Amino acid sequence: MVKVKVAINGYGTIGKRVADAIRLQPDMELIGVAKTSPNYEAFTAMRKGYKLYTTKENIQKFQNSGINVAGSIEDMIKDSDIIIDATPGGVGANYKKIYQEYGKKAIFQGGEKSDVADVSFSALCNYNDAINKNYIRVVSCNTTGILRVLCTINNFDKIEKVRGTIVRRAADPKEVKKGPINSIVADPARIPSHHAKDVLTVLKGIDIITSALVAPTTLMHLHTLFITTRNKVSKEDLLNILSNTPRILLLNTEKADAESTAEIMEIARDLGRYRNDVPETVIFEDSIYTNGNEIFLMYGVHQESIVVPENIDAIRASLNIMSRDESIRLTNETLKIGKGYLI
């Protein structure tokens, strides 16, 4: 099998996880990773044996720090078939010109505006719309979390209305200087939050309004959704569908005696998961509640890892390597992503 040559531009929270995931794919080869600062993440990349690239003006700085540089970012792009752009939000749009110049495909992240790409992407929702597209944008962690749940329910019974609140984590665990440390922030103090708009880039035509808050925690986001469907839906049917959907896990909060994001992370640690990542959307089973044609539920979104499998699938869609179901199955198998019950 000829392997797809993948380069990672930006080696932060998302880039480093996608790099690790690429190495596990039988149909992909990791060309290297690009970074602009020679920090601890560059050293761990070197220890893992990843080829490191940086901007021309930074090469000397990296070498002075004792990091071997394989070449410039342009060199890396030239050697690859497709680039995962995991640069900070808004920076990817500038790099797009370079990808285009070299005639390379690219996968952008949710921090970019949706018009950077030909299609916004969530594997469970619209894999087929992304086939052969040159530029694909994987939606943000919160939007990926919402879309997995909404598309699953929408396939079962048409969604008429969604009203939801997103309680965001304040910062990623590594961001030592970010806050808030003792406050609840309306982010923004305006309704709707951008998440509703972003959901509509993938799941078109539904009536969705979201509000977003930030809480002083680093571990996960937590969403609470109020969904109205066309017909009456039973809790039993919902449990059946959700527990059979890949990338969605249910947590039996009563049995596990766990009903917080901290406990989900602790379970991931106890299971020996790499970096304690939980790329699945974790639904609190006991929060699923139906009332006529209304559905209510709460779930956690692990902001660092939820989009990783989506990036892998986006590569296969862009290059039309295999079908949606084959790609999702292979990604899940290689990354050990579950379905059914976490506990």
Place this chain on the structure above:
Amino acid sequence: MVKVKVAINGYGTIGKRVADAIRLQPDMELIGVAKTSPNYEAFTAMRKGYKLYTTKENIQKFQNSGINVAGSIEDMIKDSDIIIDATPGGVGANYKKIYQEYGKKAIFQGGEKSDVADVSFSALCNYNDAINKNYIRVVSCNTTGILRVLCTINNFDKIEKVRGTIVRRAADPKEVKKGPINSIVADPARIPSHHAKDVLTVLKGIDIITSALVAPTTLMHLHTLFITTRNKVSKEDLLNILSNTPRILLLNTEKADAESTAEIMEIARDLGRYRNDVPETVIFEDSIYTNGNEIFLMYGVHQESIVVPENIDAIRASLNIMSRDESIRLTNETLKIGKGYLI
């Protein structure tokens, strides 16, 4: 004017604030306050000149700590016309027997079950239902916050449906050993949360479902509500009603450049408010959004102080001292509780 003799049983977060508020009322006299542990709050009560009472078995312990005790809790009850029961949740139900034995009226807090009292109380909603009642329960801080907004809107246009999320503060500022410190907790991981049920004890017959989460912060709760009214409501009308309702303040988040609970508390400190209390419900003006007959909004609830004016009004309703409007006006005037814009 003959003053109503009021005793405070339980001198914690709520009790100490209600005691201070009683002292400011021209028609009330503070008999004393009762506590069971001789901690720093007992010392500050003594410095303020409040008569301290405790259980018979604790009198010696208080005196050994250097605190003068005026008598037993029974002595305090005997000397009063009405008791504010601010004991920990569930304890008030036990004390009710003693209040009944001495033929005294009492005001309970939201931590008690609703059947402890003849009526659950929120001044803007059902003052008149509480007139001459012997036992009144002031609903909890979150329920008081919701009810002020819902009753105000319900008087303008009938509410058909409410779906809301309550992000609770994890602990009060003084609770040094409480958590969570880095987690979002579903509290409970079950829908609906008890707040919906508690709202229905006052605002009867509406369709309300709430979900509740806990965030690691001590300052305030924050609610996000999705309300459906019978008719179409404009943002202009809403702003007009809300800005003219006592105990509701609007925060112009853009003008103030403030959109968090921390900033609301800082504004209260800068205004020199006693204990930086904010007994008003603080609505983020920019979060008010209408969509046909749907209304969306976010507001902060200061859990330590929001029920203080409600307790004062409940005393006047129980003893039928004055009308709803007179009581609310007098309470607001003495406690300097505002309406209109915080900023």
